[in-house]
Amino acid sequence: MRRLPVLFLISAALVAAITLVRTQSVHAGVTPAAARAAAAANSPVNAHTSRSDAEINIYASPLELLLSPDGSQLFVLCQQSGDIRVVSTATGRTLKSIPIGQELRGIFLSPDGSRLYVTSSWDDTVSVVDTHTLAVTARFSVKGEPSGVVTDKSGKTLFVANRLSNDVAVLNATTGDEIKRLAAGRGASYMLLSADGKRIYTSHIYPALGAHRTVPQSELTVISPDSEPGRAAGPHVVDRMPLHLAAGVFHIAQSADGRLSAVAHFHPKNLIPLAHLEHGGALANNLTLFGPDVDQAVGGTIEVPLDELDRYYAYPFGVAITPDKSRILVTHGGADVVTVISVPALLKFAHAHPKGFAEDLSASGNYVLARIPVGKNPRGITLNRTGSLAYVANRLDDTISVIDTRTSKVLRTIALDTPKAISALRRGEQTFYTAKYGFQGHFGCSSCHLDSTLDGLTWDLEPDGFGVDIVDNRLLEDIRDTEPYKWNGGNPDIPTECGVRTEKYFWRSENYDARTLADLTVYIMGIRKRPNRALPGPGKLTPAQDRGKVIFERTVDNFGNPIPELNRCNYCHSGPKGTNQKSFDVGTKKWTDRSGLLDTPQLTSIALTAPYLHDGSARTLEEIWTVYNPHDQHGRTNDLIKDQLNDLIEYLRTR
């Protein structure tokens, strides 16, 4: 019975959308008003209320996948439906669905093949699945948004990369007892156990918090799972392999002999104005190769472009290396293809170009063997034992592509059990993740809003730019009722923000039609807020958070003087989202800004969104007030003693 209204609304939305598409001129673009109307019609519920959970969870959304040791079964991590699907590789039929939790992200098969470890990033748990009984046998609590997961070679110790706490938790794989946490980089997310079991690599979706307007830097955190003489007992970090000019770093793969490793990542050029989009790009899609084979060829690491001169392959995510080291396969979540690279040709080319070719888009023609079209938003990839077959999880059409790696052809496509009808929400998500609208397929919304959030970078977005109006990338979670959008508050709604503006500034080619823009609006407006980990419990605050709340709401300063309304935290940052949706000059205008009048940003998940201020000049919440508020224009704060400022920040961490 609960489904009926939703289905009815979806049907109504489809009819309304089709009508709109027919009546709008696609070539003329879509007016925001029309898109707003379409979005309202397409929305499964009223635009000012939350979406139903049923709508959120109905699609499988395969994100990662692994083969059983005998190759007869695929374990498919379904992100949105929150289960592991066990799929027969022979028949393509789903044998079992194992419910796990919310927003699944990482999966690992124990070395002996007896257990699957699955991270549930919004539940802060790692589930243990017995691969014989296909039952969940344990759930371990791991705070900090667990993402990637591996064990050591013995299977006795579990390593979990945590995206929000920026660390790797080390657990007893049998009991789940946490042994220690190792400092990783920002947004720790994907992990690899090396072929010899002596190293664990962790990649990060956010770059390090560097100095303002400096090139992004990331790292691969290299962990020894075992004690080494003269070092801390047990697992410890042995190296931090720098990834210069890298942000948004995803999967790592290693050859069976351990001599060749590859990691997929973005190569942002965020310091130059986006006006230069057509001059070579703002966001390249690259691989970095490392290991003895690479050392032998070039004496270090190689950064390898995957794009071409006039065609980009956005969102390089999954990587696999065939056992014979002849090929590297890379999934492109924004381009809906799998790139096949000839390893010998690549190493030969690299050897001939010792100075590097990371930004030479003509290079890929020398080593790319094929681009294999697959389903929508291909993400995880795994190979069978011989490397003859590759399985690719197509997240946004709920299919698995089976590729013959020798012919670079898709042999068949396995459809997962999922609703046949595609909702507006789902279509909007597909639009959000595709790069097909971008100039030469350069990037899509998700290239900067990684996993529908942010990228931790500042950008020079304006075509009149050349260093004017630098902006920090803002979080998209729970943005309903926070309009207007854009730091200058120039866009009254999402259709304006994502329609005309995006078409003009970003895509420069194909416009959205009315339904597409409406669907995209529905999706963006529906991106949920992740659970807040700072809260001690529902409706509870710690003593420090309580004190901070008092400061946030205070009307009198430490000297007993009344604080003018405009200078109180909770005047501008009012309401449940922490914004009164108005613009103010809080004294943060830089010489690069045309105006100091800025939209009041919402406080949703504010602790996670560094850097801060409109241009990302404040690296931490503290710096907003200790460095960038000398005249109390950004709230009365200069009377606060350090204890109070700490309390205020503890409170903000609960928002």
Next chain:
Amino acid sequence: MKKLLFSALISLAAALPIAAQPAMPRFHFENFTTANGLPNDHVFSVLVDGDRIWAGTENGLAVREHGIWKTYTTADGLAHRAVLSLALDKVTGDVWAGTMGGLSRVSAGRIDSFTQLNSGLSNNVVYGVSVEGTSVWVATAAGACRYNTATGQWDFFNDRNTPMNEIWTYSVSATPTKVYIAVWGSGLLEYDQKTQRWDKYDDPDGENEMVLYKDQGLIHEIVTSVSYVDGIVWAATYFGDSRYDGRYWHNFLTKDSGLPSNFTNTIRGIDRNRCWFGTDKGLAYYDGTNWAVYRPSLTDGKPEMTVRDAAGKVTPIPVTSAPAHNYVLGIDFQGDDIWVATAKGLSHGIRLPQDKRTAGTPASHPISTGSNPTTAK
């Protein structure tokens, strides 16, 4: 045969003065300065990390590995070039460095710096740091604070929420049961990890620079260093030092002990009975009964070692080397060896085998202990 007899006589002669004295550890000191790799001769702190030696100097954080010194500077992300204190997180292997411009974490070559402007750190001048579990305890010029590496939360401890009258904290020693904070002008603070309550130990005569009666309690309100090990508090001041077992205080003054100076910069307890002292007039060791002092002579600068027995008899021991300077600021141990940070260089005291032989068993007089992972630095 004659040669053998001669050698035996020489050995016997060398051993005689020692054998007549308490078996105190002897060292050959190897000194490091800018001449052989340190970035600066002013060494404020030293930390042994397996086979690596970290030296906090006035011009960067130096680390010696495989016989080669490397220096981290502000260009590498260090909070400030003057590194006052060091602590090792033995669980993760991370090194924490307290500087004059903030707190830095060195983790596998990456440096993350926390300052009073970019984090919850209470003050940029970090005199002391100690790691216990996921808590990094920090003694600063404006109170102490605790950083939780798991949650990112900072807690403050100052005059507003502890019995701390002054907020210039100088040293911290954190253990699973108790945390002690040495406060400049406000005695010694004790934090019970279980009850989360604070207690305080003061000089009974206030800030007077006198000792009213023997073993009166804390000697002075200016406490410069503290070390908590095996249930014993070892506390240093500029006016003498103390041992506290939870019930009784025992004071150490130059007038009635082997302490070379009452002006003590740093103190490192080894167990319930033994302790090392870094003073302005040399390095001292107390084995529960006897004292040994290692220093360049105060008169001619020549290497000097003296041993004072329980009866107060002082015997010079012939030595060929001494710590780089008498002004000792930091002490740490590497097996039987000792590392000493001084005002004019870093010294590596290589334990000599003679005293082991004399003592009867090499293990009978280890200078460090593996049971005290969190003594104050």
